Amino acid sequence: MSAVRDSSPGGAPESMPGGVLPWLAAPLHEALRTQRGHALLVQGAQGAGQFEFAIALARAWLCETSESQRPDGLACGHCESCHLATADQVHPDLRVLLPEALHLALGWQRPGDAADAGEGKKKPSEWISIKQVRQAIEFSTLTSGRGRLKIVVIYPAERMPPAAASALLKLLEEPQGGQRFVLGCGDAAALLPTVRSRCHALTLPAPDAALAERWLADAGVVDAPVLIASSGGAPLAAFERHAMGLDAVLWARLPALVAAGDAQPLSRLPVWLVIDSLQKLCHDAMLAACGVAPRYFPAAGVPGDAALPRLADWGQALRRSARHADHPWNVGLMVESLVLQGQRALAGERAPIASATSAAPRDSVHSRR
Ligand SMILES: [Zn+2]
Structure with a gap:
């Protein structure tokens, strides 16, 4: 934050x-x-x-x-x-x-x-x-x-x-x-x-999109609409995520990175933010699998052919990761484990989705925005 x-x-x-x-x-x-x-x-x-x-x-x-x-x-x-x-x-x-x-x-x-x-x-x-x-x-x-x-x-x-x-x-x-x-x-x-x-x-009403985009652009945020969408319409959250290294380019690439099992670009983000991002990807992949436009990610990047039961299992595993763990024992390994879990879910493999542990809770006060 x-x-x-x-x-x-x-x-x-x-x-x-x-x-x-x-x-x-x-x-x-x-x-x-x-x-x-x-x-x-x-x-x-x-x-x-x-x-x-x-x-x-x-x-x-x-x-x-x-x-x-x-x-x-x-x-x-x-x-x-x-x-x-x-x-x-x-x-x-x-x-x-x-x-x-x-x-x-x-x-x-x-x-x-x-x-x-x-x-x-x-x-x-x-x-x-x-x-x-x-x-x-x-x-x-x-x-x-x-x-x-x-x-x-x-x-x-x-x-x-x-x-x-x-x-x-x-x-x-x-x-x-x-x-x-x-x-x-x-x-x-x-x-x-x-x-x-x-x-x-x-x-408070939802922030006016045009005002929020102009404010973020004035703060040096490129592709502000992408980041505002990534934060569910909250410009303060978009700004803070950007400040943590989650810019619009990385956000747009994130579905492809997870599908490829490439955790490296995400390893510099806080674990709670990785989990939050994966939860949003899981949410959007579910929408896409039902033929509905995604909410958080640009539509072109979200795979639409993942199996819903696999995505549901992934969502549950992410919730467990967010709820039960506090201090990551090794941030790099933790992020890698989370991304590989996502890769399996998006690919629809039959291997069980193991719970990745030791992540910060998603309802942490740090995720207030
Ligand atoms: Zn005064």
């Missing part, structure tokens, strides 16, 4: 004042115009930009430039508050609750417990801790540092364990004066119903 600074992936352009991603501008205007509740649940497909939306909303609410000078309601991007409400600063009236893994990946400061980040060498947590929620509760008792609102952003909200979410309930129901919550999530069904019921829900 790429570093994200100031609401936009590292190296990518920010197309509007305040760092607002272009396809989020319209829903932001609407939210700023209509939202009066103290707790907002921003939902949408993975990669629609929930975190970026939540931060842009928080910055707009905290902005100290007169609203008469901000007709669109967005943050001005140059006042003291806007300067502080960025990834590498600490705004006294903004708390951002992220899993440790995302704090590191997004480059966001963790006010109050920065020491945790360096504790030992254990793998960064992919969950929001109850300690972080308790700190947010404590934050709610403080007086506003700059005399305006206080905002708590929580993302991904479904990564709060039940105990942490339960600790937050009272505050969501009876917030202290001048406090607002913005919860971003990609899977609202995974949230406690009691959390959902205390928030006003806002669903």
